[in-house]
Amino acid sequence: MAVIPVVVLAGFLGSGKTTLLNHLLRTSGGTRIGVVVNDFGSINIDAFAVSAQVDSMVTLSNGCLCCAVDGSELGEMLGELATSDLDVIVIEASGLAEPSALVRMVLQAPGVSYGGLIYVVDAVEFGAVPHLDRDLAMADLVVLNKADRVSSLPSLSTEAPVLAVSFGRIDPALLFEVRPPDLGPRQLTFDDLEDHSTHTHAAYDSVTFTSEEPMHPKLFMDLLAARPPGLFRAKGFVRFEHGTFMLHTVGAYVSFTAVEPAPTQLVLIGTGLDADSLTDWLLACVALEPVSSEEMLWVLRYAR
């Protein structure tokens, strides 16, 4: 069974988390999203056709599932959702929830992988957020929302990529794989009548890299540890002299899984990536000389 990525969406009260979530639900084509919220009141369920409701779970006709749970039930709900036919799970933390506790819970839940902490900041009210620096330090991607309300964007002190948007309109492909829309029969909603293709989405950049030559484990891990500016996630295969691994990174989170031998094939995703310098950096990580098996320990400590 596939491992389902879980994206944690956090941010202070009123920063625009629900607006962003509704945007993701509307613009993710045929991607089946499991949404975990505190209560349904926040999700614009009326904009989607509801096909079924069972207790705390609502099934939407676009294949998305919505569950309302409080913090104590979250671990259990994640376990249940991990067995469903979903492509991604998004947890909306309530404005006062501690993001680090949620991330820990995701890292411990079986059948899911960590898909990143997206932290929404209100471009006007950011000064009023308690512990902003602490939360920004944990974020894998910062969404600087309500850009329409300021004439110049504040600069935030964070190593994570920052994406300035209005009304949470980020490109969902930055966060997860977006499937083409499922064109099966479904009820039309008012929302469908809006042409979303003309909306401006804050887009993402991607850089692909392939190499038949093995990578040097230490040099490659140094690159990941340095977190090239703007890089949010990386996925694909990495060939080393002593084995090929499937790589999945989000922010500082790194996971390697051993696979059959294959050339290195990577996709790096982020905002404002400098494609040329990233490619040069990756080329510089190709092993020019034989590598000892001890040097593979740099990679094996992240193997699952």
Ligand SMILES: Nc1nc2c(ncn2[C@@H]2O[C@H](COP(=O)(O)OP(=O)(O)OP(=O)(O)O)[C@@H](O)[C@H]2O)c(=O)[nH]1
């Ligand atoms: N002008 C403007 N308003 C926005 C933007 N994004 C969200 N809003 C409005 O800001 C208010 C709060 O947005 P929500 O999405 O409910 O924020 P939230 O973070 O989910 O709020 P809580 O659940 O209370 O923590 C709503 O009235 C939104 O319509 C934006 O980019 N620009």
